[in-house]
Amino acid sequence: MYRILIVDDERALADIIAQMLKGCGYDTCTAYDADQAYDTLSKGHFDLLILDINLPGMTGFELCKDLRQVSGVPVIFASARTNETDRITSFDIGGDDYIQKPYSMKELLSRVNALIRRAYGGSLEQEKIAFGDVSVDLSAHVVTRGGERVNLASREFDLLKYLCQNKNTVIPKEKLMAEVWGAFSESEASSLTVHIRWLREKLEEDPSHPKYIKTVWRMGYMLEVNE
Numbered sequence: 001m002y003r004i005l006i007v008d009d010e011r012a013l014a015d016i017i018a019q020m021l022k023g024c025g026y027d028t029c030t031a032y033d034a035d036q037a038y039d040t041l042s043k044g045h046f047d048l049l050i051l052d053i054n055l056p057g058m059t060g061f062e063l064c065k066d067l068r069q070v071s072g073v074p075v076i077f078a079s080a081r082t083n084e085t086d087r088i089t090s091f092d093i094g095g096d097d098y099i100q101k102p103y104s105m106k107e108l109l110s111r112v113n114a115l116i117r118r119a120y121g122g123s124l125e126q127e128k129i130a131f132g133d134v135s136v137d138l139s140a141h142v143v144t145r146g147g148e149r150v151n152l153a154s155r156e157f158d159l160l161k162y163l164c165q166n167k168n169t170v171i172p173k174e175k176l177m178a179e180v181w182g183a184f185s186e187s188e189a190s191s192l193t194v195h196i197r198w199l200r201e202k203l204e205e206d207p208s209h210p211k212y213i214k215t216v217w218r219m220g221y222m223l224e225v226n227e
Contacts, residue, residue, distance in 0.1 A: 001139075002116055003027045003045065007037045007060065008052040008078065017050065020105045021112065034058035038066075042184040045158060046073055048115060050108075051095075053079040053086065061093055068094040070178040074119045076111060078103070120165070129164045131212045131225045134203050136164050143203075150202050155180070159195050160203075163213065163223035172220040196221060 004026050008014040011032050018028040029046070031037040033056045049067075053060040064075055077090040080101040090098045096119075097111055121127075129136045133146045138161055143150040152160065159180050163171070173192055181187045196215075200207040214222045 001025065001027045002047040002120070003029070004048045004050065004112070005029050005031060005037070005040060005046045006050045007031045007034075007055065007063070008050070009033055009055055010052070017105070017108065020109065024109060026112075034063050037063060038184050041067070042182045042186065044182050045162075045180050047120070048112065049073060049075045050078055050112070051075055053077060053081055053090075061089060064090075064095060065093050067183055070174070071183040073179075073183070074115050076108075076115060078108070129167065129225065131223070132205070134212070136160060138164060145203060152199075152202065156195055156199055156202075159192075160199055160223075163221065167223045167225045170216045170219050170222045176220060 004021055006014045006017050006021075006028060008017075008030075009032050011030075014030045014032065018030050021028045029040055031040050035057065037051075037055075051060040051064060055063070060077060060079070064077075067073065067075070074096045075094065076097040076099060077095045078099050078101060079086065082100060087098050096115055099108060099111055127138065129138070134150075135144045137143075141157060143152055143157070143160065159176070162176065162180050173189060177185060177187065177189065177192055181191065196213060197207070200210050200213050204210045204212060212224055214224050216222055
């Protein structure tokens with residue numbers, strides 16, 4: 001289930017969007033100002049943001065600029081602003097789409113679905129990934145090893161999911177922390193090391209000499225999967 005954060009000071013609108021997207025299979029959360037958005041983004045990973053430009057105390061543009069320093073999460077700007085400069089600015093600072101208020105829920109859903117497809121693959125359904133005797137069903141949140149179900153804590157699964165979605169790619173430690181723990185998380189890097197160790201103990205035949213969850217010296221980690 002993809003997680004979407006709606007950041008808008010129009011509470012009624014944000015809540016309506018959240019309920020609509022929930023009804024379409026998304027996991028949603030709302031923030032009504034920039035401070036709430038930063039706090040929410042520091043506590044967990046989101047797959048997409050719907051971001052208003054006019055926020056109390058800070059513009060959505062400023063929030064997006066900060067976000068782009070640590071995360072590439074897709075962003076849809078939603079605003080009543082109509083001038084061309086704002087639309088251009090939204091793309092220049094890293095926005096992925098721009099929808100003008102007022103808009104229909106049907107159009108917003110279409111844009112969300114399209115951006116999710118572009119960002120995470122051709123299908124809204126996540127694939128199953130297998131390596132060795134381990135099978136990971138990303139949509140059902142089920143991991144098995146040798147046919148037996150493996151119990152993973154929520155953070156462990158989120159970390160494994162991100163590694164699976166970026167298999168055979170070296171991911172810097174800082175990016176893993178931002179994408180799994182939260183864009184503005186203050187968690188220590190040691191938390192990542194501990195969770196990697198726990199995953200290896202549960203999924204690797206020899207955790208001390210991992211075959212799949214590899215450490216790439218001075219760079220980060222990689223899930224090595226033979227295609």
